Amino acid sequence: MPQRRILPGLPLSLGVTLVYVTLIIALPVAAVLLKAMSLSLGEFWNIVTSPRALSTYRITVLCALAATLFNAVFGFAFAWVLVRYDFPGKRLLDTLVDVPFALPTAVAGVTLTALFAKNGWFGAPLASIGIEVAYTPLGIIIAMIFTSLPFIVRTVQPVLEELDPEFEDAASCLGAGDLDTMRRVILPLLMPALLAGISFAFVRCLGEFGAIIFIAGNQPLSTEITSLLAFIRVEEFDYPGAAAIATVMLFASLAILILTSLAQSWYGRHLTRS
Amino acid sequence: MTLHIDSVSKRFGQYQALDSVSLDIPKGELVALLGPSGSGKTTLLRIIAGLETPDQGRVLFDGEDATDVAPRYRQIGFVFQHYALFPHLSVFENVAFGLRVMARETRPSEEQVRQRVSEILKLVRLTNLGERFPAQLSGGQRQRVALARALVIRPRVLLLDEPFGALDVTVRTELRRWLRELQQELGLTTIFVTHDQEEASAICDRIAILNEGKLLQTGSPVDLFTAPATSFVAGFLGSANILARDSLGAGAPAGLAGAKLAFRPADGKLSPSAAAPAPGGHLRLSGTVQHREFLGSIVRYAIARPGGEVQIDAPFKAGEAFIAPGTEVAVDIPHDALISLNS
Ligand SMILES: Nc1ncnc2c1ncn2[C@@H]1O[C@H](COP(=O)(O)OP(=O)(O)OP(=O)(O)O)[C@@H](O)[C@H]1O
Ligand SMILES: [Mg+2]
Numbered sequence: 001m002p003q004r005r006i007l008p009g010l011p012l013s014l015g016v017t018l019v020y021v022t023l024i025i026a027l028p029v030a031a032v033l034l035k036a037m038s039l040s041l042g043e044f045w046n047i048v049t050s051p052r053a054l055s056t057y058r059i060t061v062l063c064a065l066a067a068t069l070f071n072a073v074f075g076f077a078f079a080w081v082l083v084r085y086d087f088p089g090k091r092l093l094d095t096l097v098d099v100p101f102a103l104p105t106a107v108a109g110v111t112l113t114a115l116f117a118k119n120g121w122f123g124a125p126l127a128s129i130g131i132e133v134a135y136t137p138l139g140i141i142i143a144m145i146f147t148s149l150p151f152i153v154r155t156v157q158p159v160l161e162e163l164d165p166e167f168e169d170a171a172s173c174l175g176a177g178d179l180d181t182m183r184r185v186i187l188p189l190l191m192p193a194l195l196a197g198i199s200f201a202f203v204r205c206l207g208e209f210g211a212i213i214f215i216a217g218n219q220p221l222s223t224e225i226t227s228l229l230a231f232i233r234v235e236e237f238d239y240p241g242a243a244a245i246a247t248v249m250l251f252a253s254l255a256i257l258i259l260t261s262l263a264q265s266w267y268g269r270h271l272t273r274s
Numbered sequence: 275m276t277l278h279i280d281s282v283s284k285r286f287g288q289y290q291a292l293d294s295v296s297l298d299i300p301k302g303e304l305v306a307l308l309g310p311s312g313s314g315k316t317t318l319l320r321i322i323a324g325l326e327t328p329d330q331g332r333v334l335f336d337g338e339d340a341t342d343v344a345p346r347y348r349q350i351g352f353v354f355q356h357y358a359l360f361p362h363l364s365v366f367e368n369v370a371f372g373l374r375v376m377a378r379e380t381r382p383s384e385e386q387v388r389q390r391v392s393e394i395l396k397l398v399r400l401t402n403l404g405e406r407f408p409a410q411l412s413g414g415q416r417q418r419v420a421l422a423r424a425l426v427i428r429p430r431v432l433l434l435d436e437p438f439g440a441l442d443v444t445v446r447t448e449l450r451r452w453l454r455e456l457q458q459e460l461g462l463t464t465i466f467v468t469h470d471q472e473e474a475s476a477i478c479d480r481i482a483i484l485n486e487g488k489l490l491q492t493g494s495p496v497d498l499f500t501a502p503a504t505s506f507v508a509g510f511l512g513s514a515n516i517l518a519r520d521s522l523g524a525g526a527p528a529g530l531a532g533a534k535l536a537f538r539p540a541d542g543k544l545s546p547s548a549a550a551p552a553p554g555g556h557l558r559l560s561g562t563v564q565h566r567e568f569l570g571s572i573v574r575y576a577i578a579r580p581g582g583e584v585q586i587d588a589p590f591k592a593g594e595a596f597i598a599p600g601t602e603v604a605v606d607i608p609h610d611a612l613i614s615l616n617s
Binding site for chain 2: 164167169171172175176177180185188189
């Protein structure tokens with residue numbers, strides 16, 4: 001008697017998936033690593049710790065942190081409003097969240113630059129109170145905020161929708177005010193989703209290129225981001241140099257994703273549903 | 275604390291969930307709120323707790339209008355239908371929650387929190403489970419954690435929404451007894467929601483019957499059982515045979531005024547239809563045995579008659595023959611077992 005398959009078409013779909021993962025993800029990653037390995041350890045070290053490279057890490061990580069922090073708060077509030085309130089135009093707003101996903105990042109970059117340039121709609125009033133955005137780290141942060149917002153909203157939103165309002169009712173019957181309910185009940189319950197959203201957003205900020213380079217000014221040692229430096233090395237036909245920098249970015253992103261997933265599983269242990 | 279519910283109404287869109295419900299509960303009384311699914315039981319509890327605002331009517335605690343007081347200031351213990359234990363907190367922290375969120379001036383110290391939570395955990399017999407998380411507990415244990423959490427704030431009123439709904443019969447019976455003892459010991463004014471009439475009769479001082487948002491009748495279990503006002507109440511509390519008065523002709527006793535009469539299955543006595551005329555002071559119905567169920571201590575007969583079927587429970591005596599289906603029988607009901615119903 002032939003053995004019954006649990007999932008029809010499993011071998012086919014598994015095969016397709018594996019081929020896809022190999023071709024689209026694993027191979028390019030391996031190519032980057034191989035390219036980087038054509039350098040000696042000393043050369044590699046010199047490239048990835050050069051003052052210019054170090055400055056790009058600093059600016060990228062600090063701006064990404066700032067943007068992610070902003071989005072953690074704002075994206076959470078955004079998701080909250082979308083889930084908990086009814087108002088005209090809610091559907092439209094819900095659709096707008098995905099614009100940064102859909103928009104080519106270069107378009108976003110050009111638009112943001114136009115808006116925040118000294119004579120732009122936002123840039124002019126800001127300049128009049130002494131705040132410059134375009135061609136400063138602030139511009140980088142704004143571009144990062146723009147492209148990474150959907151990650152937080154879209155990870156928190158479905159979990160919030162599933163959150164039983166009775167938890168909040170129980171908390172308020174026990175005497176908790178809004179702040180205590182948020183801090184002691186809602187946030188902890190949403191933490192796994194929020195953590196995932198924060199880490200996706202952060203990784204996205206680290207790797208963002210198109211939206212940033214238009215608005216950043218790209219001055220080495222002050223407003224140059226890491227992915228741009230890798231791009232410049234490619235332009236100079238210095239492929240191993242580009243690959244070395246790319247390797248650093250790759251491992252940074254992987255490390256963050258792994259840490260997040262560890263944190264989540266540690267956190268999720270007690271949350272197994274009754 | 276005494277609780278007054280004063281003609282409370284609530285609509286959800288087109289649906290009238292509560293229709294001018296009034297109920298007074300003296301201090302320390304346990305009232306069972308009994309009604310079928312969707313009758314508005316949970317809605318009424320939520321209004322008392324302040325989680326829902328009534329469209330009309332007021333809720334008074336000790337005579338003070340609390341209709342506009344926020345839930346967190348009402349000091350009401352609410353045990354939710356599905357417990358709503360915080361899944362990310364241990365049993366200890368779930369119970370301690372109500373103490374940790376107190377205003378700074380009144381908040382007990384860590385030492386006092388520990389002591390009070392331990393006391394309550396002992397009271398609900400969960401002393402050793404403080405470190406567990408809700409997902410690691412049985413249904414009955416969760417139930418007791420939910421109760422402990424509600425009790426720790428020294429509630430003025432305790433509201434229990436079908437607390438034993440998800441438990442099996444043995445655990446239910448044990449827990450309800452224990453709950454009743456605890457409630458009396460603490461002297462807590464309590465509303466206990468259930469749709470199980472046996473459970474309601476077993477533990478409460480009074481039963482309030484709710485149907486389609488209307489409070490039909492309140493009274494002690496014995497009162498409601500012996501003198502239900504309507505056929506709904508008669509049928510909901512124990513089983514009842516309902517007879518339309520018109521269908522009885524001249525046989526209906528003159529003393530009972532209601533449009534309908536009811537009697538309990540155990541109050542009808544079966545005899546072969548050919549036998550002597552009805553004894554004095556009895557109402558006689560005649561019909562044919564349709565169906566028979568042996569239920570241990572009783573035998574339940576379904577008797578078909580022109581005005582509709584009636585059920586008769588006859589005590590079972592070993593050695594006595596059953597009446598076969600198809601047999602013509604007479605049912606004699608003593609007049610004092612007849613209940614007059616308004617509708
Ligand atoms: N928030 C709400 N929005 C709309 N309708 C509601 C809402 N809450 C309750 N209802 C409706 O009001 C009616 C009464 O609901 P309620 O939950 O009070 O019933 P219940 O007696 O507790 O029933 P059960 O025994 O099934 O728990 C139901 O028909 C329900 O659909
Ligand atoms: Mg209910």
